[in-house]
Amino acid sequence: MEAIRLANALGAELRGVDITGDLSGSEIEAIRKVWNEHHLIVFRGVTMTPPQHIAFSKRFGALDDHASTPHERLDGYPQLLEVTNKPKNGQPSQSRNTGRNWHSDYSYTGRPAAASMLYCTEKPPVGGDTMFCNMARAYDELSDKMKGVVDDFQSVYDINLVSGVSKRDPEKMAVLRELNPPIAHPCVRTHPESGVKALYVSERTSHFDGMNRAESAPIIDYLCRHATRAENVYRHQWRVGDLVCWDNRSTMHIALGDFDPAQPRHMLRTTLQGEPSGHVVPPADL
Numbered sequence: 001m002e003a004i005r006l007a008n009a010l011g012a013e014l015r016g017v018d019i020t021g022d023l024s025g026s027e028i029e030a031i032r033k034v035w036n037e038h039h040l041i042v043f044r045g046v047t048m049t050p051p052q053h054i055a056f057s058k059r060f061g062a063l064d065d066h067a068s069t070p071h072e073r074l075d076g077y078p079q080l081l082e083v084t085n086k087p088k089n090g091q092p093s094q095s096r097n098t099g100r101n102w103h104s105d106y107s108y109t110g111r112p113a114a115a116s117m118l119y120c121t122e123k124p125p126v127g128g129d130t131m132f133c134n135m136a137r138a139y140d141e142l143s144d145k146m147k148g149v150v151d152d153f154q155s156v157y158d159i160n161l162v163s164g165v166s167k168r169d170p171e172k173m174a175v176l177r178e179l180n181p182p183i184a185h186p187c188v189r190t191h192p193e194s195g196v197k198a199l200y201v202s203e204r205t206s207h208f209d210g211m212n213r214a215e216s217a218p219i220i221d222y223l224c225r226h227a228t229r230a231e232n233v234y235r236h237q238w239r240v241g242d243l244v245c246w247d248n249r250s251t252m253h254i255a256l257g258d259f260d261p262a263q264p265r266h267m268l269r270t271t272l273q274g275e276p277s278g279h280v281v282p283p284a285d286l
C-alpha cells in the first residue's frame, strides 16, 4: 500500500489496496493510520456494489442508518445515502443541492458523524468538485488567546442552515426539523483516536450557546473564513469510481455546484457513527 499526498493541508490517495477484497485486520489498521494522519483518503478506480461499499465501511466502525435524513436513503439500503441530482420517483431529488455550504456531516444531530465515505458513480463532464479543509490545523493556527476563547464555546447547529432548504419539499423539511431540533456541541473537540484538537463550527452554526446571534455571527464568520483559506483546503475533482473518505471530526467540506445541473451527478455515502454528543437548545434568538 502506498500513500500519495494530495495537498499540503490534508488528503492522501491510497494505492495498491483492493477495498472490495478480503482485507486483514492489520491492513484495515494501516489504512486507519494513514486516514488519521491525513484526515481524508481517496481510493480511485473502485468498482463496487452497495453491499461491498457497506462491508468496507463497517470495518472502521458502526454505520449510521440515516434515520435523521430518511428521505435520502438508497432504497433497500438504509446505510447508504444517495447524493444525486437525478429525479427520484418522478420527483426532484431532495439531495440535489446537498452540501453547498461548509459543514461537517450530521452536526445538527445528537450523533454527529465520525466519518463519511462517498462513492462517485456518475459525474458531469466538467466540475461537480468538492472541497475539504483541515479543522485541526485551523484550530492549531489560532492564537493562544483565541484558542482560550473558543475552547469554552458551544456551537449550536440548526437544520435550517443546511443548503437548499428553500428548494426542498416543505413537508419533508418539516419532518427534518421535527427529527433534528437545534443542538449545541463543543466548538473545540478532541479526536478520540489521534488526541488532536479541532475546531467544530461551520456555516451551519446559528450561534454560540448563551450568546445571541448578533454577538456570535462575526466570530462564526471569522472562524469559517480562517478555516477555509485556500492554503487549508484540498479540492477533489471527481472521477467515476472514486471513493473519498473524510473524517468529520477534523475536517469540513463543501459541494461546489460548479457544474451544469442538467448533467447527472450521482454519489452514494456511508456514514460512520460518532459518539453521542450535545444538548438540545432553543432556536437562535434573532
Ligand code: OGA
Pocket: 083, 098, 099, 105, 116, 118, 128, 129, 130, 253, 254, 255, 256, 267, 269
Ligand atoms: C455529503 C456531501 C458533497 C458532494 O455527501 O456529505 O456533502 O460534493 N457531499 O456531493
Ligand code: MN
Pocket: 099, 103, 104, 105, 253
Ligand atoms: Mn456533507
